[in-house]
Amino acid sequence: xxxxxxxxxxxxxxxxxxxxxxxxxxxxxxxxxxxxxxxxxxxxxxxxxxxxxxxxxxxxxxxxxxxxxxxxxxxxxxxxxxxxxxxxxxxxxxxxxxxxxxxxxxxxxxxxxxxxxxxxxxxxxxxxxxxxxxxxxxxxxxxxxxxxxxxxxxxxxxxxxxxxxxxxxxxxxxxxxxxxxxxxxxxxxxxxxxxxxxxxxxxxxxxxxxxxxxxxxxxxxxxxxxxxxxxxxxxxxxxxxxxxxxxxxxxxxxxxxxxxxxxxxxxxxxxxxxxxxxxxxxxxxxxxxxxxxxxxxxxxxxxxxxxxxxxxxxxxxxxxxxxxxxxxxxxxxxxxxxxxxxxxxxxxxxxxxxxxxxxxxxxxxxxxxxxxxxxxxxxxxxxxxxxxxxxxxxxxxxxxxxxxxxxxxxxxxxxxxxxxxxxxxxxxxxxxxxxxxxxxxxxxxxxxxxxxxxxxxxxxxxxxxxxxxxxxxxxxxxxxxxxxxxxxxxxxxxxxxxxxxxxxxxxxxxxxxxxxxxxxxxxxxxxxxxxxxxxxxxxxxxxxxxxxxxxxxxxxxxxxxxxxxxxxxxxxxxxxxxxxxxxxxxxxxxxxxxxxxxxxxxxxxxxxxxxxxxxxxxxxxxxxxxxxxxxxxxxxxxxxxxxxxxxxxxxxxxxxxxxxxxxxxxxxxxxxxxxxxxxxxxxxxxxxxxxxxxxxxxxxx
Ligand SMILES: Nc1nc2c(ncn2[C@@H]2O[C@H](COP(=O)(O)OP(=O)(O)O)[C@@H](O)[C@H]2O)c(=O)[nH]1
Ligand SMILES: [Mg+2]
Numbered sequence: 001x002x003x004x005x006x007x008x009x010x011x012x013x014x015x016x017x018x019x020x021x022x023x024x025x026x027x028x029x030x031x032x033x034x035x036x037x038x039x040x041x042x043x044x045x046x047x048x049x050x051x052x053x054x055x056x057x058x059x060x061x062x063x064x065x066x067x068x069x070x071x072x073x074x075x076x077x078x079x080x081x082x083x084x085x086x087x088x089x090x091x092x093x094x095x096x097x098x099x100x101x102x103x104x105x106x107x108x109x110x111x112x113x114x115x116x117x118x119x120x121x122x123x124x125x126x127x128x129x130x131x132x133x134x135x136x137x138x139x140x141x142x143x144x145x146x147x148x149x150x151x152x153x154x155x156x157x158x159x160x161x162x163x164x165x166x167x168x169x170x171x172x173x174x175x176x177x178x179x180x181x182x183x184x185x186x187x188x189x190x191x192x193x194x195x196x197x198x199x200x201x202x203x204x205x206x207x208x209x210x211x212x213x214x215x216x217x218x219x220x221x222x223x224x225x226x227x228x229x230x231x232x233x234x235x236x237x238x239x240x241x242x243x244x245x246x247x248x249x250x251x252x253x254x255x256x257x258x259x260x261x262x263x264x265x266x267x268x269x270x271x272x273x274x275x276x277x278x279x280x281x282x283x284x285x286x287x288x289x290x291x292x293x294x295x296x297x298x299x300x301x302x303x304x305x306x307x308x309x310x311x312x313x314x315x316x317x318x319x320x321x322x323x324x325x326x327x328x329x330x331x332x333x334x335x336x337x338x339x340x341x342x343x344x345x346x347x348x349x350x351x352x353x354x355x356x357x358x359x360x361x362x363x364x365x366x367x368x369x370x371x372x373x374x375x376x377x378x379x380x381x382x383x384x385x386x387x388x389x390x391x392x393x394x395x396x397x398x399x400x401x402x403x404x405x406x407x408x409x410x411x412x413x414x415x416x417x418x419x420x421x422x423x424x425x426x427x428x429x430x431x432x433x434x435x436x437x438x439x440x441x442x443x444x445x446x447x448x449x450x451x452x453x454x455x456x457x458x459x460x461x462x463x464x465x466x467x468x469x470x471x472x473x474x475x476x477x478x479x480x481x482x483x484x485x486x487x488x489x490x491x492x493x494x495x496x497x498x499x500x501x502x503x504x505x506x507x508x509x510x511x512x513x514x515x516x517x518x519x520x521x522x523x524x525x526x527x528x529x530x531x532x533x534x535x536x537x538x539x540x541x542x543x544x545x546x547x548x549x550x551x552x553x554x555x556x557x558x559x560x561x562x563x564x565x566x567x568x569x570x571x572x573x574x575x576x577x578x579x580x581x582x583x584x585x586x587x588x589x590x591x592x593x594x595x596x597x598x599x600x601x602x603x604x605x606x607x608x609x610x611x612x613x614x615x616x617x618x619x620x621x622x623x624x625x626x627x628x629x630x631x632x633x634x635x636x637x638x639x640x641x642x643x644x645x646x647x648x649x650x651x652x653x654x655x656x657x658x659x660x661x662x663x664x665x666x667x668x669x670x671x672x673x674x675x676x677x678x679x680x681x682x683x684x685x686x687x688x689x690x691x692x693x694x695x696x697x698x699x700x701x
Contacts, residue, residue: 008372012077023115033361140268224246332373413477487603496586500582513590520603613644629652
């Protein structure tokens with residue numbers, strides 16, 4: 001059988017394509033791979049299908065939901081594209097892509113501009129120091145406005161954006177691009193299918209803009225090099241090759257971000273972009289070195305993308321495909337891999353065989369004989385390897401730095417739709433986690449519910465769809481119960497006495513206990529101030545245990561009582577009848593008698609919420625947060641966006657993401673984390689206590 005072509009490290013580019021949802025990333029990759037001739041079809045995500053968008057969930061929702069590799073062979077190089085979801089619920093996938101890419105193309109829609117999702121991925125790239133090109137997409141769309149988007153990028157992303165192209169015409173009139181490298185106009189005809197164009201002169205009406213931007217470009221490049229500057233100042237011209245050379249170095253150092261434009265749908269501008277990716281983006285060899293840890297040692301090892309280095313490949317994505325089983329996508333950070341190689345998983349040293357070693361072009365896979373350092377590949381049916389594992393050689397176990405996935409903090413309660421579904425959950429939920437580390441689910445014994453957590457509500461919905469399709473398991477969802485707590489606000493003291501005389505040996509325990517409130521979050525403390533052995537030392541732990549058990553059962557509504565001290569200060573015992581059990585019972589009697597007098601109240605979990613929103617929605621969001629009993633802590637406006645921080649009771653935040661989306665047309669997002677327990681206002685508390693009592697009666701009825 002014929003193997004797919006091998007590319008050596010210098011001939012590889014790994015490019016994450018990132019941007020806000022709907023900015024045109026998937027259409028762009030489809031157009032680029034088609035323009036290069038590597039892919040034979042040009043499809044439109046609007047119809048639910050494209051090269052890097054093929055799962056039934058993606059087709060149904062018409063959005064990308066997972067990182068998907070494809071490649072384009074161009075100018076004797078291979079560009080590995082990583083398509084990513086822009087939707088913030090799937091931001092873990094974008095993070096995975098930035099972890100293995102050596103550069104990024106940031107896509108900004110010509111009518112929508114920089115949005116929250118664009119800013120988010122920009123931060124990811126900043127954090128990794130990833131070189132970036134910027135692409136203004138959908139230049140053919142009605143109301144496209146290149147200059148406006150350029151300004152937007154300059155103010156919201158970086159002042160170091162540098163336009164290297166000028167569109168000719170915009171919206172339906174978009175028909176060409178001035179290329180500042182060749183200083184020629186590329187003119188597209190109706191019927192352009194793979195980015196082909198005629199070369200022409202700079203149109204008169206754009207001449208002054210061209211001259212201005214061209215000067216800017218030459219000046220920027222001249223300042224990077226002593227001899228270039230000298231020549232430039234003497235009125236000389238810097239040639240295309242010199243510009244490309246100097247620019248590639250600036251891009252690699254993150255000093256400038258060249259700005260391109262075009263249309264993924266029409267393939268206008270895509271030939272230039274392909275070529276510039278090859279010329280301006282670093283190969284894996286030039287990318288930053290990786291730090292790996294030797295298994296079992298603290299020592300760090302620096303790894304370069306080098307065929308002769310020790311093998312280390314990071315698995316950045318696993319999926320399951322019907323009829324194929326599990327697929328593991330990985331990047332070879334160092335060393336090379338032969339088809340059929342025997343490797344080990346660094347996390348447990350277990351062997352894995354890399355049979356049918358392949359590269360992937362959307363849903364298609366092509367077998368390769370060998371993958372060189374820096375390349376991205378895929379294998380099926382690994383036995384015990386998951387996302388974030390490192391594959392390495394047996395004699396040099398190395399673990400690469402893991403992808404730092406976002407914390408799943410949106411919770412929903414689930415149960416199987418039928419008994420049969422319920423039985424399968426235990427097996428299927430861990431599998432979903434293996435495919436997507438930003439999903440976790442486990443049974444919560446306190447709430448008596450299986451709680452699933454994800455990055456967002458849409459994320460969870462789509463996972464349940466996937467569960468239905470792949471594993472034939474249906475779930476029903478409901479609001480997670482709230483883990484309320486109880487505490488006391490006053491002090492109280494008194495006696496708990498247990499005495500029982502039945503036939504032979506009796507039971508006797510007697511203790512005096514004082515209950516005092518503790519500050520929030522302090523939990524429970526036991527103090528022993530018994531003097532003169534009125535309760536023998538061996539029974540003191542029994543008193544402690546009796547109180548803890550009673551506290552767990554609560555006093556108001558059956559929620560654990562927390563943040564209090566129990567001080568045992570007096571009591572008595574009986575030589576024969578006293579026992580561990582008798583003192584436990586005496587202590588719990590004391591608890592049940594005294595705590596109701598110590599002004600018990602209900603506590604609820606409060607979360608700190610940070611909402612990032614375009615300024616225009618601040619008023620609505622604040623009003624809504626107040627309705628949810630939220631306390632706004634502060635607002636931080638910055639370049640058209642505001643981050644609002646607030647403390648909001650968890651009980652008021654169910655489906656908040658959907659509410660926020662509705663309020664802001666999907667342009668705001670929020671993060672949350674537990675902050676503390678706080679007292680429930682009395683009228684709310686009474687409702688909760690009454691409901692809880694009814695629940696209990698139903699259970700016992
Ligand atoms: N007019 C026009 N529409 C486009 C273009 N690129 C994408 N679209 C449309 O914009 C929508 C979002 O595109 P998609 O590639 O899925 O965006 P992504 O979420 O960034 O991957 C789809 O309906 C596409 O058909 C383009 O170049 N021109
Ligand atoms: Mg997409």
